[in-house]
Amino acid sequence: MNGRRPHRTFCVIEHLHRNRAVADEVVEGRFSIQGRTLELGVEPRWLGATLPADREWRLEWSKFYYGLDLADAGAATGDPKYVRVWQRLVDGWIGQVPVDLDPTDVAARRVSNWVYAWSRFAETFGALCDADGFSDRLSLSICRQLSYVITHLTRERNHRTLELYALFSVALALPWLDPANRLLDFSIDALHRNLLDDVLADGVQRERSTHYHHVVLRSFVGLRENARRFGLSLPDGFDARLARACDFSMHCHRPDGFIPALSDSDTGSYLDLLRLAGSLLNRADWTYVGTRGVAGQPPQQRHAAFPIGGYFVQRSGWGDRTRSLADERYLIFDCGEIGDGGHGHYDALNVEIAAGGRPLVVDPGRYTYCDDPPHWRRWFKGTHAHNTVTVDGLDQTPYRRGKPKFGVARARLLHRLTGSGLDILWGEAVSPAYDVVHQRRVLFVAEEYWLIEDSLHSNNAHQYELRFHLTPESNDAVCVGRSAGGCAVHTRGTVFVFDGDPSISLEAGWIAEQYGIKEAAPVVVATMTGRADARFLTLVMPTDVAAAPEFRVADGGDTWTVEVGGGDTRAWRDRVMWTRTGEALPLRGFNEPAAAAWTRSSPAGDLLVQSIATVVDVWKDAGIERPACNEEVAL
Structure with missing residues (x-):
């Protein structure tokens, strides 16, 4: 040589x-x-x-x-x-x-x-x-x-x-x-x-794994940087699609700077990629997120939609004088097709939630690709290993090694409604394994807390189990009790309040932040048995206050009304209303019909906030054209 x-x-x-x-x-x-x-x-x-x-x-x-x-x-x-x-x-x-x-x-x-x-x-x-x-x-x-x-x-x-x-x-x-x-x-x-x-037109890599999205993003950002250093030209359109992929990276990162471990994923931080991409493509928002707010400008969008990839994000903000970037509220909703290839998990309508600088409700990750006994691969892919509802203990998609061969569960977004202080994601999932239709509404209220409504509809009786997977830090720190509004579960930084009469229990779970390494973690399980139709309504409030918030639910036939009182200072009372069908109907206290609305009042009864949420076009929001015929994705 x-x-x-x-x-x-x-x-x-x-x-x-x-x-x-x-x-x-x-x-x-x-x-x-x-x-x-x-x-x-x-x-x-x-x-x-x-x-x-x-x-x-x-x-x-x-x-x-x-x-x-x-x-x-x-x-x-x-x-x-x-x-x-x-x-x-x-x-x-x-x-x-x-x-x-x-x-x-x-x-x-x-x-x-x-x-x-x-x-x-x-x-x-x-x-x-x-x-x-x-x-x-x-x-x-x-x-x-x-x-x-x-x-x-x-x-x-x-x-x-x-x-x-x-x-x-x-x-x-x-x-x-x-x-x-x-x-x-x-x-x-x-x-x-x-x-x-x-990389799909909305920026999500087709395997729909947050980990593999960033694995390939490294290659494309590396290509862009080496092209700059060596004076190489890249084809027209390269930067535009790369920007889409970086947008998804920016929005899927939690406030603590790490990604959720969705589908076959580890968690991890890829802020270095955003910093580099921000300098390459002159994007001040990527620079801001990549530097944890030290440089650049905050992104203009708090909420984000990726309707082809099937991910939807709710976020309270990007840090300001009243709240640090790490302390913001965050939820990501999995409401799309199963990932392409063999990396998809059986996780339709799954959520991950973070607030106060830490994850609160988490996806357990992947742990292993080995299918041998004791079958950890199957456990981590299964529906019960995600923050959604299982029917009769079954997976949404029948398990097999590698890529699903026959029927798979289908999820789609029905609507997104947005107004001042209220964002609602409404999705639906159907499975080849059972006759139940599962609809989930995720209501983000006042940029502070969530109401999660799970509606299950069938012609036959089933057992339904709703799970929330907590972090290993919650081991020995979960307390189950009663509150005025229902059963309350307290853990580090969070309180869950369940409406009605589900049976509440804790079961042993696992979290694998990195491949091959798993830690024990508790799982909150709400169960309803022997019902054809069932409904879970869960208040998820990030708080360190010991007392459970006030929580009252009223069934108005065509509408639901939820009253929530509390906050860290118990200084307000919220009324959140929505219609069952999503159509605009008269709501108490509002002059015009609406599909959803909310108010906030002071302890003295003074009206502080009054807002209606209206349907938004998630395709327009994402800046992409709606496919000509696509019943499986957002309306």
Whole structure:
């Protein structure tokens, strides 16, 4: 190779791999992945080592992310032990493992990480990287693995994005492998087409997983930044669709700066991507959210709609002089199609709620892809592992390994109504597993609390169970009691009040913020048995006040009226009204018919707020055209 060294390209994940402890563990032959640490040595048996049953451990080990930690440690200390260990690991892999052993997306990530680490080691240690012909062996193996990836490119979704981005990265970093720029040109064009195919017009990645959305977003933002650094042109339309994907990222991040773990997801923070994208596309709102309000300008929209992806967000604000960004209220509503491919969970009408700087009601995440006993994969995908209603203990979509093959549950948004201090999301789900129609209204009142109405309709009697999954911090901190309005459940930062006579219990649940690591967490369960039609009405109020808020419900036949009194100072009384059918009808205290409205009064009875909520076009709100014929998405 005559001393040729890779160009230093921008690595979008490099800041995540600057862990000296990880590097020093690897130097000692220890590898900590997915909560498991194994001592395998620095010349491991890549094909014969005893590894965890979950194949994801071996695949993650084979991607060589720890090479970036070694490279950073080498740059920081100048100690050649880090590059020598990396070379021994790479040489061992090259000598033992067939290039076609792993899936192409794994090979792609391994090649990318080798190139990133190689470029950093070359900057720090120079000729040491070329000693004993190592660079020649490395370059040849990269060529062979690239050939394998190109020949077996995945057709779609996140694996294709990762594979194409690896081709782009190698073509940019090792130009002697692509002297005519054919690979570079192909990868840029293919990544653009992949962006348009896999990121829906509203910005949600088609697998509808918040985690995989950001996995692919890293590649597209990385492409944009490397194009800037190397003076490359990107196709027309690239920035527009990238902006859509970044908008979803901005709105789905909770106020604490982390994403909800929806569908096959871990939680995590991707604010670094928003900061970078904000500088690349001159978006002050992404910069604001990405810097936690330090720079930029707050987004103009508090609530957001992604009607193709099926996600809808309610938010109290973006921080101001009275409330910090982290303390804002937040809810995300899953009301769309199951994710494309095998990553969808059986979670129609699921919600996640956050307030006061922490998550309150959470999606448990994914935990594992291993289907072997004790079947944790099935538990985490199941309907009971989400904040929605189960019917007779069944999943909304019958479980099978991988992608659903037959009928799947269908969810759609019926209406969104919005007015001053009142936002209502009204969705519906039907299942091939039972004859029940489930409708859920999520009413966000005064930008302070939620009323969640679940209506179940059937011709046959069923058992209905409504669940709210709490965080591990709520272990030993849940109290079930009675209040004037019904059964009240107090936990850290939240009180739930259930109208009527459901049976309230606590059951053991699990939360997996990261793949392979689960923690016990309590689940609040409200149950109704032996009914064809049933209705749960739940007040969810973020508060640290010990006393339950006042909560009264009146059935007006065609309308519901809920009175809520309280707040941290008990300084107000709200009346929230809505019609059963969503049509505008006369409501008490209002001169014109309305589908929903609310008032707030002082303890003395003085009217403080009076507001009507009207139907909004979520497609227009999202700035996209409604499909010509789409009964499964929002009206």
